[in-house]
Amino acid sequence: MDLPGFTRASRDWFRRPVLNLAPLLLGCALARTTGDGTVAVRITEVEAYAGPADPGSHAFRGRTARNATMFGEPGHLYCYFSYGVHHNLNVVCDEAGTPTGCLLRAGQVIRGAELARSRRTAKPRATALPEQHLARGPGNLGQALGSSRETDGADLLGDEWSWWLPQDPPALWRTGPRVGVSGPGGDGELHPWRFWLPGEPSVSAYRPGTARASRGR
DNA sequence: CCAACGATTAACT
Protein backbone atom coordinates (compact mmCIF):
# COMPACT_ATOMS: atom_id res chain seq x y z
CA MET A 1 0.00 0.00 0.00
CA ASP A 2 1.35 3.41 -0.96
CA LEU A 3 -0.04 6.86 -1.60
CA PRO A 4 1.72 9.10 -4.13
CA GLY A 5 2.64 12.44 -2.54
CA PHE A 6 2.41 11.07 1.01
CA THR A 7 4.69 9.30 3.49
CA ARG A 8 3.64 7.25 6.50
CA ALA A 9 3.60 8.81 9.95
CA SER A 10 5.60 7.46 12.90
CA ARG A 11 4.23 7.00 16.42
CA ASP A 12 6.23 10.00 17.63
CA TRP A 13 4.62 12.28 15.07
CA PHE A 14 1.38 12.09 17.09
CA ARG A 15 3.19 12.74 20.37
CA ARG A 16 2.53 16.47 20.76
CA PRO A 17 -0.05 18.68 22.45
CA VAL A 18 -3.45 18.46 20.84
CA LEU A 19 -3.64 22.12 19.86
CA ASN A 20 -0.27 21.85 18.13
CA LEU A 21 -1.16 18.65 16.36
CA ALA A 22 -4.66 19.63 15.22
CA PRO A 23 -3.67 21.93 12.32
CA LEU A 24 -0.95 19.48 11.26
CA LEU A 25 -3.64 16.85 10.66
CA LEU A 26 -5.06 18.99 7.87
CA GLY A 27 -3.89 17.75 4.49
CA CYS A 28 -2.90 14.34 5.88
CA ALA A 29 -4.48 11.16 4.58
CA LEU A 30 -6.27 8.44 6.53
CA ALA A 31 -6.49 5.11 4.74
CA ARG A 32 -8.24 1.86 5.48
CA THR A 33 -7.62 -1.37 3.61
CA THR A 34 -10.01 -4.29 3.86
CA GLY A 35 -10.79 -7.28 1.68
CA ASP A 36 -13.02 -4.97 -0.35
CA GLY A 37 -10.18 -2.59 -1.18
CA THR A 38 -8.71 0.67 0.06
CA VAL A 39 -10.39 3.97 0.83
CA ALA A 40 -8.16 6.97 1.55
CA VAL A 41 -9.39 10.35 2.73
CA ARG A 42 -7.41 13.60 2.73
CA ILE A 43 -8.43 15.43 5.91
CA THR A 44 -9.86 18.93 5.44
CA GLU A 45 -11.57 19.67 8.76
CA VAL A 46 -10.87 18.68 12.38
CA GLU A 47 -11.78 19.68 15.93
CA ALA A 48 -9.49 19.54 18.99
CA TYR A 49 -10.70 18.14 22.33
CA ALA A 50 -8.39 18.97 25.19
CA GLY A 51 -9.18 16.37 27.83
CA PRO A 52 -9.99 16.96 31.54
CA ALA A 53 -9.65 20.76 31.19
CA ASP A 54 -12.13 20.89 28.30
CA PRO A 55 -15.87 20.76 29.16
CA GLY A 56 -16.61 19.76 25.57
CA SER A 57 -14.42 16.67 25.75
CA HIS A 58 -15.63 13.14 26.41
CA ALA A 59 -12.71 12.92 28.85
CA PHE A 60 -13.92 15.91 30.91
CA ARG A 61 -15.37 13.67 33.64
CA GLY A 62 -12.50 11.24 33.70
CA ARG A 63 -11.93 7.79 32.29
CA THR A 64 -14.88 5.57 31.36
CA ALA A 65 -15.23 2.40 29.32
CA ARG A 66 -16.18 4.47 26.29
CA ASN A 67 -13.31 6.96 26.28
CA ALA A 68 -10.54 4.60 27.47
CA THR A 69 -8.78 4.69 24.10
CA MET A 70 -8.04 8.40 24.49
CA PHE A 71 -6.04 7.61 27.61
CA GLY A 72 -3.75 5.27 25.70
CA GLU A 73 -0.92 5.66 23.21
CA PRO A 74 -1.22 8.33 20.50
CA GLY A 75 -1.68 7.34 16.88
CA HIS A 76 -4.74 5.22 17.59
CA LEU A 77 -8.36 5.82 16.63
CA TYR A 78 -10.90 6.73 19.27
CA CYS A 79 -14.22 5.76 17.66
CA TYR A 80 -17.48 6.52 19.44
CA PHE A 81 -21.12 5.90 18.60
CA SER A 82 -22.98 9.15 18.03
CA TYR A 83 -26.71 9.86 18.13
CA GLY A 84 -27.50 6.19 17.83
CA VAL A 85 -26.39 6.30 14.22
CA HIS A 86 -22.81 7.30 13.46
CA HIS A 87 -19.33 6.00 14.25
CA ASN A 88 -17.21 9.13 14.52
CA LEU A 89 -13.41 8.98 14.33
CA ASN A 90 -10.81 10.76 16.44
CA VAL A 91 -7.02 10.69 16.32
CA VAL A 92 -5.57 10.16 19.79
CA CYS A 93 -2.92 12.83 20.49
CA ASP A 94 -0.06 13.52 22.91
CA GLU A 95 1.49 11.15 25.44
CA ALA A 96 -0.29 8.14 26.89
CA GLY A 97 -2.20 9.26 29.96
CA THR A 98 -3.09 12.61 28.37
CA PRO A 99 -6.64 11.95 27.13
CA THR A 100 -6.79 14.31 24.15
CA GLY A 101 -7.91 13.79 20.59
CA CYS A 102 -9.02 15.37 17.37
CA LEU A 103 -12.38 14.65 15.77
CA LEU A 104 -12.10 14.12 12.01
CA ARG A 105 -14.96 16.17 10.61
CA ALA A 106 -14.44 16.10 6.86
CA GLY A 107 -12.18 14.95 4.07
CA GLN A 108 -11.74 14.45 0.37
CA VAL A 109 -11.80 10.87 -0.86
CA ILE A 110 -8.56 10.41 -2.82
CA ARG A 111 -8.73 6.65 -3.29
CA GLY A 112 -11.55 4.14 -3.44
CA ALA A 113 -14.38 6.56 -4.18
CA GLU A 114 -16.46 3.71 -5.59
CA LEU A 115 -16.12 1.68 -2.39
CA ALA A 116 -16.78 4.74 -0.24
CA ARG A 117 -19.92 5.44 -2.24
CA SER A 118 -21.11 1.87 -1.90
CA ARG A 119 -20.81 2.18 1.87
CA ARG A 120 -23.16 5.12 1.71
CA THR A 121 -25.73 3.65 -0.66
CA ALA A 122 -27.95 2.77 2.25
CA LYS A 123 -28.96 6.40 1.91
CA PRO A 124 -31.36 6.79 -1.03
CA ARG A 125 -29.66 9.83 -2.51
CA ALA A 126 -26.12 8.50 -2.15
CA THR A 127 -25.80 7.53 -5.79
CA ALA A 128 -26.38 11.18 -6.68
CA LEU A 129 -23.83 12.44 -4.16
CA PRO A 130 -21.05 14.51 -5.65
CA GLU A 131 -17.70 12.91 -4.96
CA GLN A 132 -16.64 15.89 -2.81
CA HIS A 133 -19.46 15.12 -0.37
CA LEU A 134 -18.68 11.45 0.24
CA ALA A 135 -16.80 12.25 3.47
CA ARG A 136 -18.33 15.59 4.47
CA GLY A 137 -19.31 15.63 8.14
CA PRO A 138 -17.91 13.34 10.88
CA GLY A 139 -20.65 10.74 10.54
CA ASN A 140 -20.27 10.58 6.79
CA LEU A 141 -16.48 10.41 6.96
CA GLY A 142 -16.73 7.48 9.34
CA GLN A 143 -19.22 5.81 7.05
CA ALA A 144 -17.04 6.27 3.94
CA LEU A 145 -14.26 4.41 5.74
CA GLY A 146 -16.61 1.73 7.03
CA SER A 147 -15.96 2.51 10.69
CA SER A 148 -17.91 0.50 13.25
CA ARG A 149 -17.95 -0.55 16.87
CA GLU A 150 -14.83 -2.64 16.12
CA THR A 151 -12.90 0.43 14.97
CA ASP A 152 -12.30 1.89 18.43
CA GLY A 153 -8.66 1.46 19.40
CA ALA A 154 -7.39 0.72 15.89
CA ASP A 155 -3.70 1.48 15.39
CA LEU A 156 -2.92 4.00 12.66
CA LEU A 157 0.49 2.41 12.24
CA GLY A 158 -0.99 -0.96 11.33
CA ASP A 159 -1.87 -2.64 8.04
CA GLU A 160 -5.60 -2.04 8.05
CA TRP A 161 -5.56 1.61 9.14
CA SER A 162 -2.77 4.00 8.18
CA TRP A 163 -1.94 7.69 8.51
CA TRP A 164 -0.04 9.59 5.83
CA LEU A 165 1.84 12.90 5.91
CA PRO A 166 1.68 15.17 2.85
CA GLN A 167 5.00 15.94 1.12
CA ASP A 168 3.58 19.39 0.40
CA PRO A 169 1.58 20.42 3.51
CA PRO A 170 -1.02 23.19 3.35
CA ALA A 171 0.40 26.60 4.34
CA LEU A 172 -2.87 28.16 5.46
CA TRP A 173 -5.86 27.11 7.53
CA ARG A 174 -8.80 28.65 9.28
CA THR A 175 -10.10 28.34 12.83
CA GLY A 176 -13.51 28.85 14.38
CA PRO A 177 -16.02 27.58 16.93
CA ARG A 178 -16.52 23.86 17.32
CA VAL A 179 -19.77 22.44 16.04
CA GLY A 180 -22.32 21.02 18.45
CA VAL A 181 -20.44 22.06 21.59
CA SER A 182 -22.25 24.45 23.89
CA GLY A 183 -20.85 26.55 26.69
CA PRO A 184 -21.21 29.82 28.54
CA GLY A 185 -21.16 32.62 26.01
CA GLY A 186 -20.82 30.05 23.27
CA ASP A 187 -18.05 27.52 23.23
CA GLY A 188 -16.37 29.29 20.33
CA GLU A 189 -15.47 32.28 22.48
CA LEU A 190 -13.33 30.11 24.73
CA HIS A 191 -12.46 27.25 22.43
CA PRO A 192 -12.23 28.19 18.73
CA TRP A 193 -10.78 24.77 18.15
CA ARG A 194 -12.25 23.82 14.81
CA PHE A 195 -9.58 23.84 12.10
CA TRP A 196 -10.22 23.57 8.38
CA LEU A 197 -8.70 24.19 4.96
CA PRO A 198 -10.38 27.13 3.23
CA GLY A 199 -11.87 26.61 -0.19
CA GLU A 200 -12.29 22.84 0.13
CA PRO A 201 -15.58 21.54 -1.29
CA SER A 202 -15.60 18.76 1.33
CA VAL A 203 -15.88 21.34 4.14
CA SER A 204 -19.38 22.56 4.75
CA ALA A 205 -19.77 26.31 4.95
CA TYR A 206 -20.57 26.78 8.60
CA ARG A 207 -19.75 30.02 10.39
CA PRO A 208 -16.92 32.21 9.18
CA GLY A 209 -13.60 31.88 10.93
CA THR A 210 -10.26 33.63 11.20
CA ALA A 211 -7.45 33.00 8.76
CA ARG A 212 -4.20 31.87 10.35
CA ALA A 213 -0.90 31.52 8.61
CA SER A 214 1.10 28.44 9.45
CA ARG A 215 4.28 29.08 11.37
CA GLY A 216 6.50 26.84 9.39
CA ARG A 217 7.08 23.17 9.86
C1' DC B 1 -32.91 0.52 37.42
C1' DC B 2 -34.26 4.48 34.71
C1' DA B 3 -34.44 8.85 32.26
C1' DA B 4 -31.93 12.29 29.69
C1' DC B 5 -28.87 13.46 26.35
C1' DG B 6 -25.85 13.91 22.72
C1' DA B 7 -18.47 15.92 19.28
C1' DT B 8 -25.26 14.19 13.74
C1' DT B 9 -27.76 13.67 9.55
C1' DA B 10 -31.36 13.93 6.18
C1' DA B 11 -35.84 15.15 5.15
C1' DC B 12 -39.28 18.45 5.29
C1' DT B 13 -41.74 23.20 5.66
Place this chain on the structure above:
DNA sequence: GTTAATCGTTGGT
Protein backbone atom coordinates in the same frame (compact mmCIF):
# COMPACT_ATOMS: atom_id res chain seq x y z
C1' DG C 1 -34.98 27.16 9.39
C1' DT C 2 -36.96 23.19 11.87
C1' DT C 3 -37.41 18.48 13.37
C1' DA C 4 -37.70 13.35 13.69
C1' DA C 5 -34.90 9.35 13.93
C1' DT C 6 -32.26 6.39 16.99
C1' DC C 7 -29.56 3.96 20.87
C1' DG C 8 -25.39 3.57 23.77
C1' DT C 9 -23.39 6.03 27.57
C1' DT C 10 -23.77 8.39 31.59
C1' DG C 11 -25.10 9.84 36.09
C1' DG C 12 -28.45 9.99 39.47
C1' DT C 13 -31.98 7.31 42.24
